[in-house]
Amino acid sequence: MFRLFVSLLLSACALSAQAEVRLLTSIKPLQLIAAAVQDGAGQPDVLLPPGASPHQYALRPSDVRRVREADLFYWVGPDLESFLPRVLQGRDKPSVALQGEAGMTLRHFEAPHDEHGEDDHEHEHEHEHDHDHRPGSLDVHLWLLPANARVIAARMAADLAAADPANAARYQANLKAFEGRLEQLDARLKARMAKVASKPFFVFHEAFDYFEAAYGLRHAGVFSVASEVQPGARHVAAMRERLQKAGPSCVFNEPPVRPRLADTLSAGLPVRLAELDALGLAAPVAANGYETLLQNLGDGLAGCLEAL
Known part of the structure; x- marks a missing residue:
């Protein structure tokens, strides 16, 4: 009888351990925010x-x-994950497209002009990107604004509390x-960004406007070229001229691969090359992952x- 009681007790504990809310996000930045809210009550997964x-x-x-079985699913929206709407039609559980969440601050791409009225993008092809950066289109990198992260975390905390009332106080404390x-x-x-706000930098992908807006920065230009196509000599010369005019500056690419063009553009110029990781590839999936x-x-x- 005692062994039966222990067996039933262990079975109940096992069922309880399996009952945590299955939270799934489309991309890692959203997973990092979810990890902060779900800390101690579950581990969010990423698609x-x-x-x-x-x-x-x-x-x-x-x-x-995985999408259909998750208890809660979060994605940016059809402007980013265009492959998801059809799949989500088969879901009967909550799915949240965060680009439509109340309280979010959204940015749209503007017609790019520098201080001289010239186009601040250097394009080799009209369709070199796999998402839309045309004037008026939504900038989908919305997780890079801390105010948006707060809105996302609050929504996740409310949804988790509704799905798991026993841990509602924990989710609120985590929030x-x-x-x-x-x-x-x-x-x-x-405080740190205020000291470098006047220094010029260029990017290969216009992914950081939300972060720049939050901290008083503005890129001097975007070198938007297809990574698999080496642009012609005249085009490279035009981009190098922009860097020469800027003087000491930084040029940022996103990991994991630096565009071949980066070294060509910067050779012999007072230009520093560095990486910026918009997707948090190096951040741990932990309570402090988003801050990382x-x-x-x-x-x-x-x-x-600072090193310029």
Whole structure:
């Protein structure tokens, strides 16, 4: 009888351990925010593997099952993960497209002009990107604004509490702790970025406008070229001329691969090359993972600009 009681007790504990909310996000930055809210009550999962493009990802049958079986699913929206709407039609559980969440601050791409009225993008092809950067289109990198991260975390905390009332107090406490850490980090980043705001930098991908807006920065130009195509000599000369006019500056690319063009453009010029990781590839999936993503961006930007 005692062995039966122990067996039933262990079975009940096993069922309880399996009852945590299955939270799935499309991309890692959203997973990092979820990890802060779910800390101690579960571990969020992510759909896309590291380095995969959220714009043109081919779902496997196992991915489709994960999407349909998750208790809660969060994605940026159809402007980023265009492959998801059809799959989500088969879901009967909550799915949240965060680009439509109340309280989010959204940015749209403007017609690019520098201070001289010239186009600040150097394009080799009209369609070199796998997502839309045309004037008026939504800038989908919305997780890079700390204020948006707070909105996302609050929505996740409310949804988790509804799905798991027994841990509602924990989710709320985690949310408050996340907001407190983010407030402190925000203040530190603002103080550091203020010292380098006047220094010029260029990017290969216009992915950081939300972060720049939060901290008073503005890139001097975007070198938007297809990574698999080497631009012609005249085009390279035009881009090098822009760098020459800027003087000492930084040029940032995103990991994991530096464009071949970067070394060609910077050769012999007072230009420093560095990486900025918008997707938090190096950040741990932990309570402080999102802050690590922001801190790494701040360190990358300021570290390079401070050295000019």
